[in-house]
Amino acid sequence: MKLVWSPETASKAYIDTVKTCGLSNESGVAELVSAMAAGWNAKLVVETWSQGGPTATSVGLAVATHHTGGKHICVVPDESSKSEYVAAMRKHGQQPADVMVGPPEKAVEGLEGIDFLVVDCRRNDFARILSVARLGHRGAVLMCKNASSRAASDFRWRSVIGGKSRIVRSVFLPVGKGLDIAHVGARGGGGGGLGGGKGQSRWIKHIDQQSGEEFVIRK
Template identity: 55%
Template sequence: MKLVWSPETASRAFIDTIKSCHNFKEFGVAELLSAMAAGWNAKLIVHACSAAASSTVTTVGLAVAARHSGGRYVCAVADERSKSEYVKALQEAGVSPPTEIVVGEAETAMAAVVGVDFLVVDCKRRDFARVLRFAKVNDEGAILICKNTWSRSFEKLGYCGLLPKGTRVVRSVSLPVGQGLSIIHVGSSNGAGAISTSKPSRWMKHVDERSGEEHVYRKRI
């Protein structure tokens, strides 16, 4: 599915998420993710969450987004213990668990969800880097979100080294929302608009000091 932005759908999901999360003290992340997933009309939304209760509000937001986009929402957890803790946290918060929960380490979990349009990875997961590496994203492009990036010094790691070889990053930005949010727009895998590799080249990264926006480009040597 080709990603096409709809501001109207994004706005509706944003407002509905705020209404659904009025009992929580957490604001910012859930409604932003909900608006983005719905606005991009994501048909397969995957949430690789941690067992922490902080995943609860994100779950609400992504579930709202899936309703607005008419998509499928899948939550991926590392093991049965993580699943139990996650479901318990949701129930205690009065939130219904997702109808689809995939259990398994990164490679196994990502193999079960092919064609991901919108992926949210909690960097509090010990295998968050492997989730990114094994993600089976849509050939037409996808949005990858890394949340709680401050806990892993994500900017120092550099996301380019975490993504599968050959991934074409169209744009990325890091935001001081929640405990750090990095958003990566992955382009179509058909190579459209890609820079020719007939000459040696290397990836370069530039961060705008004023806006915090991160730009990635390829420089021919």
Template identity: 55%
Template sequence: MIQMVWSQEIASRAYLDTVKALCQNFKEPGMSEFLSAMAAGWNSKLIVESWSYGSPIATSVGLAVAARHTCGRHVCVVPDERSRLGYIKAMEEAGTVSSTAVIVGEAEEVMEGLHDVDFLVLDLKRKDFDRVLRCAKLNHDGAVLACKNACHRGISGFRWHGVLEKWTRVVRSLFLPVGQGLHVAHAGANSGSVRTKKCPSRWIKYIDHRSGEEHVFRG
């Protein structure tokens, strides 16, 4: 079975390209850089995010950069036409040339057509974030899930087993003090009754651009 393999080289290139893309438009693109590097490092072929009108666009720019590095597909799920137009305009204003597919619709309807999701980014400020998670058709070889704005719903009150289908196997999860808080989980390979080995833990480094402090986490 093909497993998710980390590439430090691709992650570093995506990180630097995201810095270049954001530095002229955003003061603190820390989370965007981090998610871009992570999506690229795992060689994600299908990157999906949810977005709604008025939300920051920096994360979207970073994911679009990651998709270019992996020759993958970047899809943005929005709730209505207003959000679709707002997303396209915001990406253009950010100076990002992107082939991102923007899909309008309810979570169940939209996620039904997206198979083998490798990297999923959700905003906990969206009321339907849990529905998107439950409807997501993750890659059977494993996937990475990221929920930003964790502080919006309370760090201690979030539990992956409360928002994922019961057959989704979370290999490991962690909370990162990036932006307004970020919950990250690695969903393991799903092979029915066949047991799969857990991937070895990896160290993840994040530099706070405001304070200059360096944080290292085991993922």
């Protein structure tokens, strides 16, 4: 089994998110994130959030899980953030996600089978959160928002994921304040890690000379 794309579900989530959010500071980001989570039929969707942050993306993820029948979990650092998050979601007419309070790195590490994970690059611990995530056997989609403002300009998906998962593709999109996205392959999906695999298939790393983004291509 692996994540399978459904354009119909993605379209429905996109439209519903537009209707729910309207125009906002995260206009474009929320709709895209919602469409991707729904289109990949994500069953366990996890995000990190802290006090003062916008919630449009959270609304989009909530809409997505309505379409997939999945579970939406938001990780916040403290009770104050939780109260603000729940109030903001209710203001949008959304039932708040399951909220976990505590250090995001530890909270995410305690979850198993994550299909879709969204972190904020403005947090200093975003790379550590990604590195400890226990991804689903069908593969996963990992997303960093506010990627254009991140301090770690040398960030690379391979350095975060390591050899535990196979990166099918990564891309940077100039949407909102930047979205950095990686699609991680299903476990045992052939080809093994980034260094190559069994049989005739092999994986070749390519770095875009203009953007500096890293791609992995199957030959």
